[in-house]
Amino acid sequence: MNLSPPRGTRDFYPAEMRLRSWLHGRFREVARRFGFEEYDAPVVESADLYVRKAGEEIVDQIYTFQDKSGRDLALRPEMTPSLARMVLQRGGALGLPIKWFSVPQCWRYERMTRGRRREHFQWNMDVFGVPGVTAEAELLAAAVALFEDVGLTAGDVDVRVSSRRLLEGLLQAEGVGDDLFGPVCVLLDKLEKVPREAVEEELGSLGVEAAVIDRALEFASCATLEEARALGGDEQGLQDLERLFELAAAYGCDGWLRFDPSLVRGLAYYTGVVFEAFPARGEWRALCGGGRYDRLLSAFGGRDVPACGFGFGDAVIMELLKDLGRLPELPGRIDDVVFAFAADLRAPAMEVAARLRRSGRSVDLILEERRMKWAFRHADAAGAARLVLLAPEEWERGVLKVRDLSTGEEVERRPEELG
Ligand code: HAM
Numbered sequence: 441m442n443l444s445p446p447r448g449t450r451d452f453y454p455a456e457m458r459l460r461s462w463l464h465g466r467f468r469e470v471a472r473r474f475g476f477e478e479y480d481a482p483v484v485e486s487a488d489l490y491v492r493k494a495g496e497e498i499v500d501q502i503y504t505f506q507d508k509s510g511r512d513l514a515l516r517p518e519m520t521p522s523l524a525r526m527v528l529q530r531g532g533a534l535g536l537p538i539k540w541f542s543v544p545q546c547w548r549y550e551r552m553t554r555g556r557r558r559e560h561f562q563w564n565m566d567v568f569g570v571p572g573v574t575a576e577a578e579l580l581a582a583a584v585a586l587f588e589d590v591g592l593t594a595g596d597v598d599v600r601v602s603s604r605r606l607l608e609g610l611l612q613a614e615g616v617g618d619d620l621f622g623p624v625c626v627l628l629d630k631l632e633k634v635p636r637e638a639v640e641e642e643l644g645s646l647g648v649e650a651a652v653i654d655r656a657l658e659f660a661s662c663a664t665l666e667e668a669r670a671l672g673g674d675e676q677g678l679q680d681l682e683r684l685f686e687l688a689a690a691y692g693c694d695g696w697l698r699f700d701p702s703l704v705r706g707l708a709y710y711t712g713v714v715f716e717a718f719p720a721r722g723e724w725r726a727l728c729g730g731g732r733y734d735r736l737l738s739a740f741g742g743r744d745v746p747a748c749g750f751g752f753g754d755a756v757i758m759e760l761l762k763d764l765g766r767l768p769e770l771p772g773r774i775d776d777v778v779f780a781f782a783a784d785l786r787a788p789a790m791e792v793a794a795r796l797r798r799s800g801r802s803v804d805l806i807l808e809e810r811r812m813k814w815a816f817r818h819a820d821a822a823g824a825a826r827l828v829l830l831a832p833e834e835w836e837r838g839v840l841k842v843r844d845l846s847t848g849e850e851v852e853r854r855p856e857e858l859g
Contacts, residue, residue, distance in 0.1 A: 448550070448558025458770045460561070463590075463754055464543050467563040470586045471541040474578065476565055479540045481522035483547070487512040489521045492739075494623040494708030495642065501548040515547035518751060519564045520709070520733070521740075527568055528742040536569025536745065539578075546751075555725050555756040563728075566749030573680050575748050576713045576732065577687035583717060583728055583750060584693040590757065591766045597727065599717040600700035601684065604710050604731070605677025606659060606668060613672075614652045622708030624648055628656050629704040660702035668701055680713060709733040713748065719760045727760070728752035772823035775801040778830070779815040785830040792828060792840065792855050799859050819845060828858070 445451050452460055471478070487504050503515040516522055519542055527534060546562050565582055567575040580599070587597055604625060616624055623646060627639050631653070640650040662668040669678050681699060688694040697715075705714045712732035718724055730750025738744045761767045776796055780789035793805040804822055806815055819827045829841040839852040 446558070448552050450557070450559070459758065459767065460754065462768060462770055463758065464561065464563075466586060466589050467541075467543050467752070470582055470589055471563075471565060473585065474539070474565070474582045476539045476541040476582075479523070479526065479542050480544065481516075481519070481526060481542075483516055483545060484513050485516050485522055485525075487514040489525060490514055490517065492708060494626050496626050496708055497550075497706055498548065501550050503547050503549055516544065517548045518546055518707075519544045519562065520566070520707075520736070520749065520751075523564070523566055523749075524736050524740055524747075527745065527747075528737055528740055531742075534568075537575075538568045539566075540568075541565045553725070554723075555753075555759050557755055561754040563752040563754075564749060565730075565752075566747060568745050568747045570748075571734070571746040573684040573713060574687060575746075576684055576715070577691060579730065579748060579750055580684075580688060580697065580715060581691040581693050583752060584691075584696045586752065587696070587717075590761060592760075592764075594696045596720055596760070596764065597696065597717050598720045599697045599715060600703045601681065601697050601713065601715045602699065602701050602703040603674075603677040603681055603713045604704070605680065605712055606673045606701060607656065607704065608711075609672075609674025609677065610655050610659060611652060614649060614655060616648055616652065620646055620648060624652070625704050625710070626706055626708050628653070629706045631657070632702075662701050663699075665699055673701075677712070684713060705729060705731060709736045709739065711735050715750070719756070722763075724756055724760070726753075727756045773802050774804045774819075774822045774824040776803045776826045776828050777806065777815065777819035777822060777824045778803055778828045779806045779810070779812075779819075780830045781812065782832055783809065785832065785835055788835060789830050792830065792858070795855055796828070796858060801859075 490499055490502055492499055498517050502517050505513055507513055542564050543561055544564065545559055547559050549558060550556055565579055567579065607625060608621060611621060611624055624643065627642050630639055636653065639653065643650060643652065659668060659671060659673065662671060665678055665681055685694055685697065688697055703714055703716055705716060710731040711734045714731035716729035717727045719727065728750050730748065732748035734746045735744055736747060778789050778793045780786050789805060793803045796803045804824065815827065824845055827843040827845060829843065831841060834841055834852060839854055841850055842853050842858070843850045
């Protein structure tokens with residue numbers, strides 16, 4: 441039998457689990473500082489939720505199956521559709537705006553490359569009900585706060601920001617209708633990955649002229665907003681970005697951001713500002729990505745509400761921190777190891793452990809017959825602060841030996857004096 445987990449998935453042994461819990465703890469802590477509330481949804485959703493005809497990779501990568509009643513279900517590849525479903529379900533009762541976060545596990549049947557796996561955890565931060573770029577600024581500030589929190593600097597990360605409105609203006613000028621906006625963006629996003637002819641062919645099948653590629657590439661090469669303006673970029677889109685950079689300066693995170701009009705993003709639902717962060721050096725997939733999606737709810741048959749957010753994966757950030765030697769040392773969480781020298785002291789040892797646990801300490805009680813030497817080595821390896829020993833002679837006098845494992849100092853204590 442093959443003992444590996446399915447390809448692209450991970451086991452989390454305690455050492456890895458400590459790191460995972462640490463990272464998720466940082467996600468939650470930053471979300472708390474920004475006043476976002478946590479939500480969750482099932483990892484299994486109705487497959488319908490992901491039916492989109494925009495040629496997105498994500499839709500081809502979905503794990504789907506039928507349940508025993510023949511329902512078509514899917515493992516969520518991303519959280520945004522579930523969140524949109526939840527917002528729609530509550531309708532007006534929710535009281536906008538909402539600022540919510542979650543750390544869901546997402547599943548995508550992807551080709552495996554560095555930092556790209558078939559399951560990943562993705563910190564999601566989303567704002568519903570705020571139409572202006574104050575929401576984008578808040579979200580970018582949160583992503584940067586996470587980078588800072590885990591010890592990264594502006595030199596380590598490249599955060600690219602653009603707006604699909606720039607493309608929207610350009611596509612309208614080329615006669616591309618609203619209904620094709622999403623699919624055409626998805627195709628233009630592929631220009632970096634697939635040959636131009638393939639993109640041209642797919643554009644052609646949508647009835648769109650290949651010339652839009654030239655216009656898009658012309659825009660993509662602009663280094664500044666002024667250049668984009670000179671090329672006739674959409675004025676509202678440009679103003680949004682100008683304002684966003686101003687607000688980012690107020691948050692003190694503008695030094696992390698860079699205007700990059702070549703950024704489109706591969707999901708069809710984005711309508712305005714889009715952003716994506718990459719490690720500054722080397723070939724990596726993105727650390728996080730997001731943007732504004734003001735028209736997603738109507739795609740589900742509801743009334744649109746302005747929305748924007750981002751997803752921040754766990755895999756790339758961990759690889760990057762490892763590469764940079766900045767993963768934290770995470771000590772074990774044991775306060776006391778309790779050890780009974782003799783079998784008849786086992787019940788008293790349990791009483792002592794119970795007392796310590798009631799006081800909130802983390803206690804590893806040695807459950808089996810062991811030698812003293814083993815208990816020392818074990819307590820050391822567990823990174824415990826103290827070893828609490830029940831020895832026959834001392835116990836008869838009603839005391840325990842308590843050894844401070846950092847200083848080696850040993851004292852006698854009555855059980856009620858421990859804390
Ligand atoms: P996304 O760009 O597809 O956006 O994913 C967001 C992040 O999740 C990526 O930048 C990456 O860190 C991580 N990620 C995605 N796929 C994988 C994978 N196969 N292996 C490892 N990490 C991965 C979304 O999913 C949007 N729903 C984000 C969003 C939220 N937009 C608005 N709100």
